[in-house]
Structures are given as structure tokens and as C-alpha cells.
Amino acid sequence: MNFLEERINKDGIVKAGNVLKVDSFLNHQMDIALIEEIAREFKRRFHDKPVTKVLTIEASGIGIAVFVAKEFGVPMVFAKKSKSINIDGDMYVAEVESFTHKNKNQIIVSKKFLSADDRVLVIDDFLANGCALQGLISIAESAGATVEGLGIVIEKGFQIGGRVIRNLGYHLESLAIVDAMDTETGEITFRDQSAQ
Amino acid sequence: MNFLEERINKDGIVKAGNVLKVDSFLNHQMDIALIEEIAREFKRRFHDKPVTKVLTIEASGIGIAVFVAKEFGVPMVFAKKSKSINIDGDMYVAEVESFTHKNKNQIIVSKKFLSADDRVLVIDDFLANGCALQGLISIAESAGATVEGLGIVIEKGFQIGGRVIRNLGYHLESLAIVDAMDTETGEITFRDQSAQ
Numbered sequence: 001m002n003f004l005e006e007r008i009n010k011d012g013i014v015k016a017g018n019v020l021k022v023d024s025f026l027n028h029q030m031d032i033a034l035i036e037e038i039a040r041e042f043k044r045r046f047h048d049k050p051v052t053k054v055l056t057i058e059a060s061g062i063g064i065a066v067f068v069a070k071e072f073g074v075p076m077v078f079a080k081k082s083k084s085i086n087i088d089g090d091m092y093v094a095e096v097e098s099f100t101h102k103n104k105n106q107i108i109v110s111k112k113f114l115s116a117d118d119r120v121l122v123i124d125d126f127l128a129n130g131c132a133l134q135g136l137i138s139i140a141e142s143a144g145a146t147v148e149g150l151g152i153v154i155e156k157g158f159q160i161g162g163r164v165i166r167n168l169g170y171h172l173e174s175l176a177i178v179d180a181m182d183t184e185t186g187e188i189t190f191r192d193q194s195a196q
Numbered sequence: 197m198n199f200l201e202e203r204i205n206k207d208g209i210v211k212a213g214n215v216l217k218v219d220s221f222l223n224h225q226m227d228i229a230l231i232e233e234i235a236r237e238f239k240r241r242f243h244d245k246p247v248t249k250v251l252t253i254e255a256s257g258i259g260i261a262v263f264v265a266k267e268f269g270v271p272m273v274f275a276k277k278s279k280s281i282n283i284d285g286d287m288y289v290a291e292v293e294s295f296t297h298k299n300k301n302q303i304i305v306s307k308k309f310l311s312a313d314d315r316v317l318v319i320d321d322f323l324a325n326g327c328a329l330q331g332l333i334s335i336a337e338s339a340g341a342t343v344e345g346l347g348i349v350i351e352k353g354f355q356i357g358g359r360v361i362r363n364l365g366y367h368l369e370s371l372a373i374v375d376a377m378d379t380e381t382g383e384i385t386f387r388d389q390s391a392q
Contacts, residue, residue: 067262
């Protein structure tokens with residue numbers, strides 16, 4: 001069991017409806033030492049990629065992506081979820097459905113910050129049905145950029161997102177893959193990734 | 197002129213309607229080395245405060261607040277803008293008006309992550325009319341926590357927020373205070389804070 005799986009076992013809370021709450025250390029309160037360890041692990045897994053930009057989506061991806069960007073020594077860009085009056089018209093757009101909030105958002109990235117020369121590492125905290133990641137991939141490819149890889153902190157292995165993105169040929173690394181959760185006992189079953 | 201004012205002069209863009217775009221380095225694309233320098237400067241200005249938690253609001257505050265939290269060796273908590281099905285009912289709530297998006301949001305923080313023992317440093321990227329900061333102060337005080345100070349990257353000195361919060365007696369530090377912007381010439385006038 002890796003450091004993240006241990007922490008999820010210790011502080012994650014399983015709720016009805018396949019909800020895994022990790023808000024005490026990952027996506028509401030953030031344990032900075034843990035986030036730094038997560039960032040170093042992504043650097044280790046993607047160390048051979050010539051990453052020029054880390055791309056994520058607001059909000060909870062941001063606090064992780066900045067530390068990953070620091071590891072690679074590159075800027076971080078975060079996609080925004082709705083059109084702001086402060087953003088120019090010249091932007092990449094993708095449509096994203098939110099499992100959590102049960103709605104659809106446009107996500108946008110200014111064309112100034114992604115180009116065909118960019119080699120992008122996409123980072124997010126959760127992967128479930130994969131809509132957010134697909135939106136980020138779509139935006140990177142609209143820019144003509146290369147998606148060097150995708151780094152996820154927690155993947156829900158019993159939902160389809162991870163399989164779809166791996167089937168499309170992308171290099172996806174999830175630091176913890178939850179294959180099952182028991183609402184009664186609170187037990188969490190992680191996929192064995194030790195062979196990789 | 198400090199390092200931040202120099203960067204704003206170099207890369208900030210003045211737009212009609214008193215909009216200052218700093219999206220190439222602060223709140224869409226983030227220059228990590230600059231953000232780290234900002235965090236070190238907040239640590240310097242609040243070094244004598246016994247901070248136990250850094251508090252901010254999604255989304256663009258997060259990438260700054262995590263580095264400030266790292267400087268202080270404490271967790272970061274970010275307020276969320278709307279009720280998520282993943283958040284327990286047991287939370288602090290404040291109402292916040294958004295100047296940028298012309299709407300009202302409830303912001304929420306789980307009661308698990310702020311208590312009467314906490315000494316809070318509030319961090320955000322922008323201060324204009326001060327609604328977001330007032331909401332964060334209200335949440336900290338609902339918890340019985342002490343607000344040790346508020347750190348802002350860019351304050352619009354010609355709007356009322358900074359004056360209100362200083363008049364209330366809070367220790368507010370803004371790394372750059374913009375007193376005027378000229379849409380025609382693009383010139384930005386910073387408040388002289390060198391005497392402080």
C-alpha cells in the first residue's frame with residue numbers, strides 16, 4: 001500500500017452513493033506535506049516527459065497542480081468553468097458534465113496560454129466518469145499541443161473514466177485506484193498496482 | 197517598486213471598466229516562481245503571527261494559499277462557492293456578491309476544519325469591494341477563530357474594500373495597491389507603501 005492509499009484508509013470516509021470523502025486532506029482542507037509528496041510522485045512517474053505546461057481545472061485541482069508545476073519547473077494553467085467578463089473572447093472551449101453537481105459547464109482556456117509547441121501534463125484530484133479529463137484533453141488538442149500524460153490522485157476504478165482514457169492510448173497514472181467501497185463497513189479496496 | 201508591482205507593470209493589461217488582467221501570471225496561467233516569492237513575502241509580513249490555518253476561497257486564491265500554508269507549515273482550507281452533494285450539512289455559511297460575475301454565492305466551510313482554537317491567515321488574489329474577504333472573515337468568526345491577518349496580492353485602492361477592512365481594525369497587507377489605471381495609456385499608478 002502506498003503513502004496515499006494509507007492516508008485514504010486512515011482519513012477517507014465512505015458515504016452512500018459511492019462517495020469517498022477526502023475533504024480533510026485533499027479537496028477542502030489540504031495537507032500541504034501530502035500534496036508535495038503527491039507532486040514528487042507524479043514527477044517520478046512522468047520524469048522522462050518533456051513537459052512544458054501543467055494543465056488542470058478549477059477548483060480542487062489547482063492546489064495539486066501548482067506543486068506538480070513546481071516539480072517540473074513550468075507554468076500551471078487552470079481551465080475555468082464559466083465565461084468570465086475578465087476573459088478575452090479568444091479561447092479554447094470544451095463542454096463538461098459534472099457528476100458531483102449534476103450539471104453541464106463550459107470549460108475555457110485562453111488561447112494565449114496553450115500552443116502547438118506545448119507538451120502538457122494534465123493533473124486532477126479525482127477521476128470517475130472522466131468528463132473533466134476528456135474536456136481538458138479536448139482543449140489541449142484544440143491547441144495542437146501534445147498530451148504527454150495525465151496524473152490523477154484518486155481514480156474510481158469501478159467507473160468508466162479511467163478505462164476510456166487508457167483505451168484512447170493516453171498515459172494515465174492514478175496514484176490510488178479505488179475498485180470498491182463498502183458503505184456498511186467503510187472498507188476501501190484498492191487496485192494492486194505494484195506490478196507496474 | 198517591489199517585485200510584484202514590477203511584474204504587473206510588465207505583464208498586466210489595463211482594460212475598460214477598471215479591469216486589470218493579470219491572467220498570464222496570477223489567475224489563469226500561474227508563474228510558480230512568482231507565487232513562491234509572493235508566499236515568502238506574506239510570511240515576512242506576518243512572521244510574528246501564530247497562524248494555525250490559511251483560509252482562502254476557490255478558485256484563484258487556492259494556488260497562492262497553498263504556498264503560503266507551506267511557508268507557515270500549516271494546512272490550507274478553501275471555502276467553496278456552492279453547496280456540493282459531497283459536503284456534510286454541518287458547515288459555516290456566508291453570502292458573497294461577485295463583482296466579476298455579477299451574482300451572489302453562498303460560500304461554505306465545513307465545521308470540521310475551523311475551530312475556536314484556530315488563528316487564521318486569510319489569503320486571496322484580488323481585493324476590490326471586499327465582499328469575498330468579508331465572507332471569509334464572517335466564516336472565521338462564526339467558528340470563534342481569531343483572524344490574525346489578511347494577505348492580498350493585488351488591491352484595487354480606488355474601490356472601497358481595503359478601507360472597510362482596515363477601518364474594522366484588521367491587519368490587512370496588500371502586496372500591490374493599484375490607485376489608478378489609465379485605459380488609454382495602460383499606465384498603472386501604485387500606492388507608495390515604502391514608508392510602512
